[in-house]
Amino acid sequence: xxxxxxxxxxxxxxxxxxxxxxxxxDVSRAYRDQRGASVQALASVSLHxxxxxxxxxxxxxxxxxxxxxxxxxxxQSPDRGVLQCSPAxxxxxxxxxxPWLSALDNAALALRIAGLPRAEARARAAELxxxxxxxxxxxAHPHELSGxxxxxxxxxxxxxxxxxxxxxxxxxxxLDAITRAEMQAWLGxxxxxxxxxVVLVTHDVEExxxxxxxxxxxxxxxxxxxxxxxxxxPRPRSRTDAAVIALRERALSALGLGAAAGQEMGMRTGxxxxxxxxxxxxx
Amino acid sequence: MKRRLVxxxxxxxxxxxxxxAWEIYADSGATSSSILPAPHTIAQSLWSNAGLLSxxxxxxxxxxALGLLLALALGFALGVLIHLSPALRRACYPxxxxxxxxxxxxxxxxxxxxxxxxxxxxxxxxxxxxxFPVVVTTVDGLAAVDPDQLKLLRTxxxxxxxxxxFAELPAAxxxxxxxxxxxxxxxxxxxxxxxxxxxxxxxxxxxxHEINADLSSLQTARAYAAAVVLFAFAIACFYxxxxxxxxxxxxxxxxxxxxx
Numbered sequence: 001x002x003x004x005x006x007x008x009x010x011x012x013x014x015x016x017x018x019x020x021x022x023x024x025x026d027v028s029r030a031y032r033d034q035r036g037a038s039v040q041a042l043a044s045v046s047l048h049x050x051x052x053x054x055x056x057x058x059x060x061x062x063x064x065x066x067x068x069x070x071x072x073x074x075x076q077s078p079d080r081g082v083l084q085c086s087p088a089x090x091x092x093x094x095x096x097x098x099p100w101l102s103a104l105d106n107a108a109l110a111l112r113i114a115g116l117p118r119a120e121a122r123a124r125a126a127e128l129x130x131x132x133x134x135x136x137x138x139x140a141h142p143h144e145l146s147g148x149x150x151x152x153x154x155x156x157x158x159x160x161x162x163x164x165x166x167x168x169x170x171x172x173x174x175l176d177a178i179t180r181a182e183m184q185a186w187l188g189x190x191x192x193x194x195x196x197x198v199v200l201v202t203h204d205v206e207e208x209x210x211x212x213x214x215x216x217x218x219x220x221x222x223x224x225x226x227x228x229x230x231x232x233x234p235r236p237r238s239r240t241d242a243a244v245i246a247l248r249e250r251a252l253s254a255l256g257l258g259a260a261a262g263q264e265m266g267m268r269t270g271x272x273x274x275x276x277x278x279x280x281x282x283x
Numbered sequence: 284m285k286r287r288l289v290x291x292x293x294x295x296x297x298x299x300x301x302x303x304a305w306e307i308y309a310d311s312g313a314t315s316s317s318i319l320p321a322p323h324t325i326a327q328s329l330w331s332n333a334g335l336l337s338x339x340x341x342x343x344x345x346x347x348a349l350g351l352l353l354a355l356a357l358g359f360a361l362g363v364l365i366h367l368s369p370a371l372r373r374a375c376y377p378x379x380x381x382x383x384x385x386x387x388x389x390x391x392x393x394x395x396x397x398x399x400x401x402x403x404x405x406x407x408x409x410x411x412x413x414x415f416p417v418v419v420t421t422v423d424g425l426a427a428v429d430p431d432q433l434k435l436l437r438t439x440x441x442x443x444x445x446x447x448x449f450a451e452l453p454a455a456x457x458x459x460x461x462x463x464x465x466x467x468x469x470x471x472x473x474x475x476x477x478x479x480x481x482x483x484x485x486x487x488x489x490x491x492h493e494i495n496a497d498l499s500s501l502q503t504a505r506a507y508a509a510a511v512v513l514f515a516f517a518i519a520c521f522y523x524x525x526x527x528x529x530x531x532x533x534x535x536x537x538x539x540x541x542x543x
Contacts, residue, residue: 073438090438096431099534100453109449110439143534161439 020086020164021197022055022072023048027081028222029067040222041067044081047216047225051164054191054198056208058251059218059226065201066093068223069167072199086197088165093173095154097142103153104129104138110161128156132190148179155190165197173203180204184211188236205251209244210237217254227254320504328504329511335493336512342489344516346402347474350409351467351520358414359459362421366451372422383415387473391480405477405489412473413466417459424458425451457532464524471517490516 029042041064049055057065070076071083073090089110097106104122105112107129111121129135132152142150151171158166171187172180184207191198202208208215209231217227229251233243302322308314309321316324329336361379365372387408394404428451436446478491490509497506528535 070434075434075437088438090435092431092435094431096429096435098432098449098453100532101449113436113439113441113445113449141534157439 020051021049021053022086022088022165022199023082023084024068024071024078025082027071027078027083029064029071029076029079031067031076042071043222043224045218045223045225046081047228049165049197049199049214051197052195053214054200054212056200056202056212056215057218058202058205058208058215058255059223060220060255061203062221063218064221064223065218066169068218069169069199069201072165072167086165087163088167088199089158089161089163091154091158091166091168091171093169093171095142095150097150097153097157099142102139102141103134103145103149106142107153107156107160109157114162125156125160128160131193132156133186146179147175148183151175151183152186155187159190159194159196163196165199168198168200170202171200172207180207185236187211192235205248205255206239206244209247209251210239215247215251217251227251229254317501317503320507324504325507325511329508332505332508336490336509339488339490339493339509340512340516343471343474343478343491343513346405346409346477346489347467347470347516347520349402350406350474351413351463351470353406354410354413354466354470355417355459355463357410358417358462359421359455361414362418362425362455362459365418365422366425366455367447379415379418382411385411387412387476388480391477395480405474408477409470409473413463413470416465417462420462420465421455421459424455427458428454457528457535460524460528460531464521464528467520467524468517471513471520475513 025046026044027042027046028040028044030038030040033039045064045068047055047057047068057068059065067076069090071078072085073088074085075090077083097103098109101109104125105118108116108118108121108125111124112118116124126138129138132155134149134152134156137145137149142153145153155168155171158168172183175183188211200208200211205215209229212231215229215231216225217229218224219226227250229247231247233241233247237244239245305319306322309316309319309324320328361375365375390411391404391408394407398404398407432450433446436450441449474489475491475494478489479495490513493509494506494513497503497509
């Protein structure tokens with residue numbers, strides 16, 4: 001059966017727009033698993049990202065990251081708390097390109113849905129194809145593209161939705177290490193050209209530090225904010241840079257991992273959801 | 284071409300072996316040639332009656348083609364309706380399944396009684412037989428669309444209709460044709476039953492009528508020859524639809540090496 005269409009409560013107009021950004025305060029959300037038991041996915045999470053900011057969310061598996069993105073994209077409503085969101089587009093973990101459409105038609109999907117005629121939608125998507133290194137693959141179907149190219153097409157589809165907020169769910173998780181590094185560099189450049197508010201969910205702490213303005217560290221289920229790390233470093237960042245490594249250690253210790261876990265944890269334990277939320281507020 | 288020949292080799296060998304065994308058995312005199320003619324007698328009959336048989340084939344082919352197209356259209360439409368409305372699904376599905384249990388050989392003469400000897404009763408029989416696999420594969424095809432895909436379309440603000448158009452319809456169309464591919468072989472049997480029940484006169488009343496008329500006048504070899512034509516026609520239909528499906532949904536055939 002198709003997924004039933006739910007009312008899009010969080011992004012309905014009566015909820016004030018957070019100035020092309022997102023803001024969650026004390027948001028909790030539970031869902032029912034297959035056996036009908038209630039599972040707390042998020043517990044009192046407060047987060048925000050201002051216009052043009054890239055917020056990375058890291059956490060162990062099952063920390064409610066996907067729930068968080070679905071809340072922001074209006075696919076779910078919070079049980080408690082206040083969520084203020086500009087319209088957001090989702091780039092799912094799997095690229096979910098439509099196999100019967102060419103790369104160009106997939107990229108132009110949002111424009112077609114918005115009501116543009118096919119030729120016009122394709123023309124607008126084609127303009128960005130060269131920029132994203134996809135030139136010459138307009139007519140190729142998804143099964144003819146490499147993993148990295150599919151992700152780029154999926155990103156372009158998300159970008160062309162024209163929404164001010166982009167939610168990227170582990171966009172590079174399924175790629176090999178070399179392609180992932182290329183794609184991270186590419187994403188950085190793409191966002192410089194087309195600034196958006198981005199929520200990047202990732203398992204990869206290093207990726208988060210290299211790309212984000214701020215990194216939110218979530219705890220295992222139920223997801224709570226463990227730490228929020230400001231990344232005030234010039235771009236492009238190298239993963240071997242000492243400052244990047246230091247911040248990575250901080251994030252890892254907040255996750256309860258990493259070489260410095262013992263001492264860092266001691267320092268970080270005071271930083272639970274409530275207190276950490278106030279940190280890192282951008283100017 | 285060479286690869287195709289290599290691919291067809293097992294089928295050719297099997298058919299040759301079966302024909303050989305049949306030939307030996309028929310020539311041994313264990314049965315009368317009016318009951319089981321030898322393959323070479325059937326081949327001779329096929330050759331000398333080529334005109335008659337091809338005429339009758341064109342009649343049967345027209346019925347099957349029309350019936351299949353109708354079944355495809357009706358089956359697809361019903362599949363879509365069943366998919367979109369759970370109430371309709373509960374209302375129609377049992378009836379649809381039940382329609383397959385209706386003994387066609389009983390229904391066919393009744394239809395003739397009601398509708399006369401024209402094309403219509405034959406079409407109804409063929410459609411009745413063919414539309415069920417189309418409905419089932421369409422419903423399955425529509426339901427097999429990735430729920431995450433539909434979720435994604437929702438984040439792009441797609442309406443229900445747009446989700447249907449961009450995601451569900453293209454997924455279901457090749458599935459429906461796959462159903463038609465299953466249906467066409469039984470559809471040929473349906474055509475035979477319909478013709479043997481409905482045609483009362485005329486030399487060109489279809490292969491089904493031809494087979495029946497020949498059997499009752501002890502022209503067994505010609506009846507077998509007509510059956511061979513019917514057999515070849517069913518195989519041709521099946522592979523034609525496979526090709527149509529492959530053309531329509533090239534993405535779905537990436538990992539499927541069958542039936543070519």
